[in-house]
Amino acid sequence: MKKLCLLVCISLGLSxxxxxxxxxxxxxxxxxxxxxxxxxxxxxxxxxxxxxxxxHEKYLVKQLTEFKLAxxxxxxxxxxxxxxxxxxxxxxxxxxxxxxAYFSSQEATPGETPEQYIEAxxxxxxxxxxxxxxxxxxxxxxxxxxxxxxxGFPDISGQHATYTASQLKSFRSGQRHNDMNGMMxxxxxxLTDEDIEILSNYISGLH
Numbered sequence: 001m002k003k004l005c006l007l008v009c010i011s012l013g014l015s016x017x018x019x020x021x022x023x024x025x026x027x028x029x030x031x032x033x034x035x036x037x038x039x040x041x042x043x044x045x046x047x048x049x050x051x052x053x054x055x056h057e058k059y060l061v062k063q064l065t066e067f068k069l070a071x072x073x074x075x076x077x078x079x080x081x082x083x084x085x086x087x088x089x090x091x092x093x094x095x096x097x098x099x100x101a102y103f104s105s106q107e108a109t110p111g112e113t114p115e116q117y118i119e120a121x122x123x124x125x126x127x128x129x130x131x132x133x134x135x136x137x138x139x140x141x142x143x144x145x146x147x148x149x150x151x152g153f154p155d156i157s158g159q160h161a162t163y164t165a166s167q168l169k170s171f172r173s174g175q176r177h178n179d180m181n182g183m184m185x186x187x188x189x190x191l192t193d194e195d196i197e198i199l200s201n202y203i204s205g206l207h
Contacts, residue, residue, distance in 0.1 A: 022057065022094075027102025030095055033087070034103075042103040047162035054108035056149040060100035064088050066178045079178040111158040113205025121202020124195065134190050137199065140183075145206035152180060157206040165200040172196075 031040070034052075038044045042053030052060065067088035069078030075085070091099075113121060126143075128136035137156075141147050145157030156164065170176035171188035179185055191199070 022061075022097030022099070022101030024098070024101040024105045027098035027100070030099055031102055034099070037083075038103075041106045043106070043109045044160070047160040048166065049160075050163045051108055051159055052103040053106035055100075055104055055155055056147060056152075057097070057100040057104045058149060058152055059147070059154045060103060061096050062152060063178075064091060064096040064099065065093075079176060108155075108158050110207050111160070111204035113202050117198050117201040118205075120198045124199055125202055129190075132190050134195075135187055137203075145203055156203050159203060161200040161204040164203055165196050168196045168200065 031042075034042075037046065037049045038052050042051060042055075044051050063079060065088075066078035067081060067084040068091060070076075070080040071078075071085035071089040088096075124134070125137045128134045128139075137145075140151070140153045141156050145155065145159075147153040147155040167176060168184075168188050168191060171179060171184040172191060174185060177185065188196075
């Protein structure tokens with residue numbers, strides 16, 4: 001299963017379209033409204049809000065596009081979030097590309113993994129759980145959690161554990177359903193609350 005997922009990730013990376021072209025300086029000027037929740041450089045100090053600094057441009061554009069789509073469809077399509085839908089609604093494609101260029105150009109602040117989560121987190125992140133059909137995170141997000149930019153798999157390294165946990169639970173419940181081919185939903189539905197706690201804290205320390 002791990003080998004299959006890795007092959008899928010690689011093939012997606014090779015066949016993906018070109019990365020979005022944005023203007024980082026223009027994005028910086030447009031990012032003022034984002035700072036309250038995500039920090040001026042994309043390093044959110046609020047653990048429920050994701051760090052955007054260093055995230056792949058293509059991924060950021062995709063999320064903004066889908067927040068906007070959710071705002072237009074009453075949450076039936078795209079990625080539904082009460083706050084972000086409203087923020088993304090007035091953005092043009094160029095705005096999204098500029099914001100993505102800016103935040104991707106910033107350096108993410110490192111996180112850390114509490115000692116009690118290192119061993120179990122490493123085992124699940126790198127090896128998954130074959131008996132339960134849980135694919136290893138490393139297959140698509142890489143050994144350091146940096147993801148695959150061309151394939152659209154996000155950089156999850158150093159992300160707030162609280163935010164990561166909330167997204168895994170949203171995928172598990174189906175509340176978040178904008179993952180490629182349902183890959184994250186398929187994995188998350190097999191995770192227990194304890195699994196999510198362990199993985200979220202382990203990922204926080206990757207860099």
